[in-house]
Amino acid sequence: MITYSDLITLLLIFFVVMYAMSEVEKSKFNSLIESLHNAFQMKTVESAPTDQIGVDVSHVKLPHPATKPEPKTENEKQLDELYTKLQNYIQKHHLTTKMSLVNLPKGVQITFKDSILFDLGQAELKKQAFPVLKDVGGLLKTVPNPISIEGYTDDFPIVYTKKFRSNWELSTARAQSVLRYLQDRKGLKPERMRVVGYGEYHPKVPNDSEAHRAENRRVNIVVLREGEDEKGKVQ
Numbered sequence: 001m002i003t004y005s006d007l008i009t010l011l012l013i014f015f016v017v018m019y020a021m022s023e024v025e026k027s028k029f030n031s032l033i034e035s036l037h038n039a040f041q042m043k044t045v046e047s048a049p050t051d052q053i054g055v056d057v058s059h060v061k062l063p064h065p066a067t068k069p070e071p072k073t074e075n076e077k078q079l080d081e082l083y084t085k086l087q088n089y090i091q092k093h094h095l096t097t098k099m100s101l102v103n104l105p106k107g108v109q110i111t112f113k114d115s116i117l118f119d120l121g122q123a124e125l126k127k128q129a130f131p132v133l134k135d136v137g138g139l140l141k142t143v144p145n146p147i148s149i150e151g152y153t154d155d156f157p158i159v160y161t162k163k164f165r166s167n168w169e170l171s172t173a174r175a176q177s178v179l180r181y182l183q184d185r186k187g188l189k190p191e192r193m194r195v196v197g198y199g200e201y202h203p204k205v206p207n208d209s210e211a212h213r214a215e216n217r218r219v220n221i222v223v224l225r226e227g228e229d230e231k232g233k234v235q
Contacts, residue, residue, distance in 0.1 A: 075226055078143045082223065083108050085139050095132070107145070107224040110136065114174070114217035121161050123173035125181060133178065136221070137186030146229035147182075147193045150220040151175035154213035155200040172197025174219055194229075 072080070083103050090099050098116040102109050114120075117129045125133070140147065151171030164170040175195040182188045200207070203216040
C-alpha cells in the first residue's frame with residue numbers, strides 16, 4: 001500500500017508539472033504571435049523581457065514600406081500603345097508564323113522571318129513584303145523613338161549569289177533594304193534609324209536543322225526606349 005501510494009503521488013506530481021509547463025509554453029507562444037503581428041502591421045515593437053516571451057525581438061528589423069512604382073512617362077505610354085497595336089495587327093492578319101513581337105528592356109522588338117521579306121540569299125524585298133512593311137511603318141510613325149534595324153543569317157556559306165562575300169554583308173544589306181523602304185515609302189526620318197548586320201554570329205537557336213536555320217534568318221526592327229540609342233553611338 002505504501003509503495004502504491006508513493007507511485008500515485010509521483011504520477012500526480014508528474015502531471016501537475018506537465019500541465020504547468022504547457023501553460024507556460026502557451027503563454028510564450030501567444031506573446032510571440034502578438035509581437036510578430038505588431039511587426040507586420042508596422043507598429044513599434046517595444047523590447048520585452050526575455051523571461052516573459054522567451055524571444056528577444058528588440059533587434060528585429062522591420063520591413064520598409066513598399067515604394068510605389070514611378071508613373072510611366074508619356075513616351076512609355078506611347079510604346080505600350082504601339083505594342084498593343086502591333087500585336088493586334090499580327091493576329092488580325094494571321095502573321096504569327098511570319099512575325100513575332102516582344103517587349104524588351106531596350107525597346108519593342110518586331111521580328112520578321114526572312115521568308116516573308118526575301119528570297120534565299122537575296123537582299124531585295126519581295127512584293128509580298130510591301131503591304132506588311134507599309135502597315136508596320138505607319139505604326140512606327142506614331143512614336144518618335146529611334147529605330148534599330150538588325151539583320152541576321154544562318155551559318156550556310158554564300159553560294160546563291162556573287163553580290164555578297166559573306167553572311168555578314170548579306171545581313172547588313174537586308175537591314176538596309178528595310179531601312180530604305182521605311183524611309184522612301186513611309187517617310188520615316190533617316191536620323192531616327194540605324195542599321196546593324198550580325199551575320200551568322202548571333203543565332204537564336206543552333207544551326208542544326210533546316211527549321212532552325214530558317215528561324216535564324218531574320219530581320220528585327222527594334223523601337224528603342226529613351227536613352228537606349230545613346231548606348232549604340234560611338235563616342
